[in-house]
Amino acid sequence: KFTRLKRDVAQINVDPLQRGGILTPEARAALVEWGDGYSICDFCAGMLDHIRNPPVEEFVHSILPEFLDIDEVRVTHGAREGKFAAMHSLCQKGDFVVMDGNAHYTSVLAAERAGLNVEYVPSSKEPDYAISSEGYALAIERAYEKKGNVTLALLTYPDGNYGNLADARAIADVCHDYGVPLLLNGAYSVGRMPVKARELGADIIVGSGHKSMAACGPVGVLGASEEYARIIFKPSATKKNKEVELLGCTVRGAPLITLMASFPTVVERVGRWPEELENARWFSSEMEKMDLVQVGDRPHNHDLMFFLTERLYDISQTAKGGRYFLYREMKDRGVCGIKPGLTRQFKLSTYGLGRPELEVVLNALSEIIESHE
Amino acid sequence: KFTRLKRDVAQINVDPLQRGGILTPEARAALVEWGDGYSICDFCAGMLDHIRNPPVEEFVHSILPEFLDIDEVRVTHGAREGKFAAMHSLCQKGDFVVMDGNAHYTSVLAAERAGLNVEYVPSSKEPDYAISSEGYALAIERAYEKKGNVTLALLTYPDGNYGNLADARAIADVCHDYGVPLLLNGAYSVGRMPVKARELGADIIVGSGHKSMAACGPVGVLGASEEYARIIFKPSATKKNKEVELLGCTVRGAPLITLMASFPTVVERVGRWPEELENARWFSSEMEKMDLVQVGDRPHNHDLMFFLTERLYDISQTAKGGRYFLYREMKDRGVCGIKPGLTRQFKLSTYGLGRPELEVVLNALSEIIESHE
Ligand SMILES: Cc1ncc(COP(=O)(O)O)c(C=O)c1O
Ligand SMILES: Cc1ncc(COP(=O)(O)O)c(C=O)c1O
Numbered sequence: 001k002f003t004r005l006k007r008d009v010a011q012i013n014v015d016p017l018q019r020g021g022i023l024t025p026e027a028r029a030a031l032v033e034w035g036d037g038y039s040i041c042d043f044c045a046g047m048l049d050h051i052r053n054p055p056v057e058e059f060v061h062s063i064l065p066e067f068l069d070i071d072e073v074r075v076t077h078g079a080r081e082g083k084f085a086a087m088h089s090l091c092q093k094g095d096f097v098v099m100d101g102n103a104h105y106t107s108v109l110a111a112e113r114a115g116l117n118v119e120y121v122p123s124s125k126e127p128d129y130a131i132s133s134e135g136y137a138l139a140i141e142r143a144y145e146k147k148g149n150v151t152l153a154l155l156t157y158p159d160g161n162y163g164n165l166a167d168a169r170a171i172a173d174v175c176h177d178y179g180v181p182l183l184l185n186g187a188y189s190v191g192r193m194p195v196k197a198r199e200l201g202a203d204i205i206v207g208s209g210h211k212s213m214a215a216c217g218p219v220g221v222l223g224a225s226e227e228y229a230r231i232i233f234k235p236s237a238t239k240k241n242k243e244v245e246l247l248g249c250t251v252r253g254a255p256l257i258t259l260m261a262s263f264p265t266v267v268e269r270v271g272r273w274p275e276e277l278e279n280a281r282w283f284s285s286e287m288e289k290m291d292l293v294q295v296g297d298r299p300h301n302h303d304l305m306f307f308l309t310e311r312l313y314d315i316s317q318t319a320k321g322g323r324y325f326l327y328r329e330m331k332d333r334g335v336c337g338i339k340p341g342l343t344r345q346f347k348l349s350t351y352g353l354g355r356p357e358l359e360v361v362l363n364a365l366s367e368i369i370e371s372h373e
Numbered sequence: 374k375f376t377r378l379k380r381d382v383a384q385i386n387v388d389p390l391q392r393g394g395i396l397t398p399e400a401r402a403a404l405v406e407w408g409d410g411y412s413i414c415d416f417c418a419g420m421l422d423h424i425r426n427p428p429v430e431e432f433v434h435s436i437l438p439e440f441l442d443i444d445e446v447r448v449t450h451g452a453r454e455g456k457f458a459a460m461h462s463l464c465q466k467g468d469f470v471v472m473d474g475n476a477h478y479t480s481v482l483a484a485e486r487a488g489l490n491v492e493y494v495p496s497s498k499e500p501d502y503a504i505s506s507e508g509y510a511l512a513i514e515r516a517y518e519k520k521g522n523v524t525l526a527l528l529t530y531p532d533g534n535y536g537n538l539a540d541a542r543a544i545a546d547v548c549h550d551y552g553v554p555l556l557l558n559g560a561y562s563v564g565r566m567p568v569k570a571r572e573l574g575a576d577i578i579v580g581s582g583h584k585s586m587a588a589c590g591p592v593g594v595l596g597a598s599e600e601y602a603r604i605i606f607k608p609s610a611t612k613k614n615k616e617v618e619l620l621g622c623t624v625r626g627a628p629l630i631t632l633m634a635s636f637p638t639v640v641e642r643v644g645r646w647p648e649e650l651e652n653a654r655w656f657s658s659e660m661e662k663m664d665l666v667q668v669g670d671r672p673h674n675h676d677l678m679f680f681l682t683e684r685l686y687d688i689s690q691t692a693k694g695g696r697y698f699l700y701r702e703m704k705d706r707g708v709c710g711i712k713p714g715l716t717r718q719f720k721l722s723t724y725g726l727g728r729p730e731l732e733v734v735l736n737a738l739s740e741i742i743e744s745h746e
Binding site: 001002003004005006007008009013015017018020021022023026027028029030031032033034035036037038039041042043053054055059077078080081084088093105106108109110112113209210211214215216217218219236237238239242244245247248250251252253254255257258260261263264336340 | 374375376377378379380381382386388390391393394395396399400401402403404405406407408409410411412414415416426427428432450451453454457461466478479481482483485486582583584587588589590591592609610611612615617618620621623624625626627628630631633634636637709713
């Protein structure tokens, strides 16, 4: 029962979670070569990030810092684990972390696990859900009124619901005026689009290998400017070559090799971001021709988009299968990734899909609408 | 450079870290099928451990609790992450954790990361390095003398240096007399030999998928009796279906599927443990015929063994390549896994190697010794 499990997905998977994590052929080959247990640890002299065979050291200490434009980088199990490591090491229990109202649940959980209070920066609500830099100033002030110690701010860049890209630079400036470092959650940007921490003013940045860097989960990256890296990556008091927050080492297996194997392709696709954006905007405009309305930033600046789809909801009221009709009928047409049961609103991503594939998605939707109305 | 990395290991790898993590053919196939990013999350309704397609729910909530004989189990990134989760949730900063002097560095780091003090139970030193239950009583008393609050005890079962199996049941009884729960670190036992938490008196248990369960790293298991599971796996105050210590979910990718795919084979090999033990003991006796002396439990009760090898050290004094001669000459004979540079003492594991392969290892050593002396 557990031995020959097959993954039951359609040809085209528009789930935002899945689009950026599809392996390159090189990463797939790496999985087979490095699949065994602790495969990458054969030649470890005590620190994962300094392993030279395979060349982890160069990847972690030269390539990634340059890619993210930040002083120090380490490999983590994912974006959430990076956020927790930063919060756990930089903040004290009871401190406040200020974060955007669009933040992913994992940011909230990381704060909760670290014993922190959260002060939210509310979004502008429907239909923009925008996050402003003034909102960060107000949230910090509110925390101060509660006698809170604000030791970290977090911006979801972009957020995982609307794919909105706030003005990170302006937000960083506001946070820095208050002496608060900014953590940029790049789970949906690092590996998809150009993200340079220094330019954006981010002091700490996290990325997600399985979400946006064509890697097998769980794997992610955590970068920090020197000032904060010193604290986050502090070595143990007794085990001198082991970093406490990483419990010595993190991804001790093939997922790290897939991150490395895909990396040249990832760099190249980041360079093709303008094309991706054009595809996303074109897709959005085609959806709107069917009265499926995109909310969030307009024009949109990311491949993750949220649509209000009242028309499909109306159909679900009488369709066979009820609210599951959309999932089934899309799957019959070779498309999955819209959450089963959703009809009134959903998000999807166009990342890495060419026009012909996006046309399959659009045609499926228009066929379904026509066949029911 | 990063795209076509090959793993450069010999035919027979006796590194204890590597023996129990070699994938089954089923797990290797699973890696290819489930390699993409968050592959296992296609049908997630919000909780990783309740995913039904693939059948994670049955695996985590029925199969694993029965296998470990404990109330609740979750999947983690590995043994260390499980230990940290338990310490972080069960103990307060400044509390004391009592652990065996043979404990793995990751137990120490987990305690340090959680802000805990460590009181060690010293081993009996050379050549047995034994850990006694009285030692736990004394360590708890010492912590009390320091006005410490002892909220957890940990036993490494077996330890990663000597492969010693202490009397867990007796240690559990002592800890329970003091009202202290016992965490059993089964990184080197769960998946290799029969381990039943309830029988051994363990309140919490961790295992390592990549080390001992034929899985691709990083993945592990964390089990707890109901009393402690309630605390360790507490849901978030605001995100009701997400467990705080797990940051919502842990292994969101193929390593979990490899754990599942290998599991039937793992159950079967655990049943063959007596054979494994016989092989280990036979190997040890053959080593001693060459004056390579096994320390730790005698007769030995585990496949991980530590040898004092003065004879090889003597050879290294004049051999070409100095202290690296052994690594090179073993590799020439198709054997790796003794740490490069070590000659005077080293550990290795016989796990999963049949007599013919163990003979290759023994012959390699005896040839090397003969050719130099
Ligand atoms: C915005 C955002 N951040 C973080 C995450 C979590 O990423 P990871 O799985 O790498 O922790 C997600 C996952 O959906 C996300 O959407
Ligand atoms: C005794 C022992 N415990 C724990 C670990 C760490 O296991 P994991 O990589 O699953 O955290 C090791 C690794 O060598 C070990 O030897």
